[in-house]
Amino acid sequence: MSGSFAASLKQLWHKLGSPRWFYQITHNWVRGFGVMAAVMLVVGCVWGLAFAPPDYQQGNSFRIMYVHVPAAMVAQSLYLGMGVAGFIGLVWRMKLADVAIAATLPLGITLTALALFSGSVWGRPTWGSWWEWDGRTVSTLVMLFLYLGIYALREAIAEADLRARAAALVSLVGTVNIPVIKYSVEWWNTLHQPASFTLTEKPAMPAEMWLPLLVMVLGFYCFAGHNVLSRMRLEILRREANTRWVAELFAAKPVSASITKES
């Protein structure tokens, strides 16, 4: 029934305005994501390293794909998520939006760097070079700089509300920019190089090869869920340290006199 569905969505939206509700509800999610991430990452790694068949052309170096591709995918998703959070923060002034951006930055930056590094390490034995200038590498590198730009901007502004709005604006503008860059570089490459091997145009992979990849990708996403939510909860504790609900959460022992604290 669309009526009650819309109503419950609206309810959810309102609840998201409350950091306290978010903190309470994510307690189990964090644990769940953590467990799933641990299991899937271990299984995926072992599977990819030892049990997947080596590639016909690349040999064993292709196993790097099992860490490179998930890292790149999650880094991009996190950046997109930051853009969405930025949009929500600017339009609806939701407190949690800036919390989300702050929480996503460290993982986003490190995973982007990891994607670039692992891609480079993969490239050396496979295609002979540490670096190629194509749409994917350039847009990932640019994404790293965009991430760093948001980080630098947040560090440079002292006032919390202004910092939030500036970061939200930059992440929104950057999110629009990345596909443009990717397209323009790919277009440039079609002019200057004959169609060379790119990661997208792989020949179809047999199941024994892409199943461990699926597990690793899911594992990385679960890890991201665990880490971003944990960091959001930490950020909430920091920002709401003077409120009553946080005080009650960490109350020492029940004191007989009533505590009349200002929230």
Place this chain on the structure above:
Amino acid sequence: MNQLLQRELTSTLRTRGSVTNPLGFLLLSLLLFALVDPGAQGGQGSYLSGIFWVLILLTNLLSLDAMFRRDFDSGALEQMLISAHMPFVAVLMRIFVHWLSSGLLMTLFVPLFGLLLGLESETFLPIMLVMLVGTPALSLLGSIGAALTVGFSRGGTILALLILPLFLPVLIFGSACISAAVSGLSFAAPLTWLGLFSSSSLLLAPWATWAALKISVEMQ
């Protein structure tokens, strides 16, 4: 609107240095390249076009910092934000005037640069066309970064970090155009994409700049 335009123009022309310094920078750096590597002159089209555009980007970057700074310091920026009843137009006027004194000016000097670098004169007009289409995007997108960082004391490095990724498509399409033009090929395709990019910036950037200005003004 005419009044606004006139006001912007006179205040820009009053600070002569902000107009001539970037131009001088561009000229000098091109000279340096021509001196250091005689092979950079003329013939090797794509090498030259890349450098040319990179220098244009950097020159633009230099002049962007000053775009809002004086008015920010004097409080006039806050006035503009409060009193303007068409914010899009107000910001656009500022960006337009900036482009007149940077992108357009550089375009007009292309024949001079071309002579210095030993380019063939047939390529001058195509290069000017490409710059005419591409440099507005630089002023438009750059204004967003300039607006965000006007409140910082050492905003220059963050400005560069924020804006250069935005400039990349202009660099890519722009140098594709120039290298095609220099080798005598048709550059219609990259020019179209460049035009598309500039037009979208025209529609979207002023709003982002407006939002950024509002944030910066509160930082005072």
Place this chain on the structure above:
Amino acid sequence: MYFSTIGELIAMDGHGSFVWLAYGTTVLVLLVNLVATRLATRKQESALRWRQEVAALQQQQANNTTEQNDS
């Protein structure tokens, strides 16, 4: 398993150093993110707990003095 010995697993037909370098840095990145978050959270939680203990002590002292004043 596609490798008959552990030695072969490590060597990976000559690509071993690349593969293990990539996997090693991955594990490192994930661990650092995990540990950094956990340490910071624990630090914040104990700071909050300490704050509450201090507040409770102060409250108790305030109660004791009012009792003394009443009697």
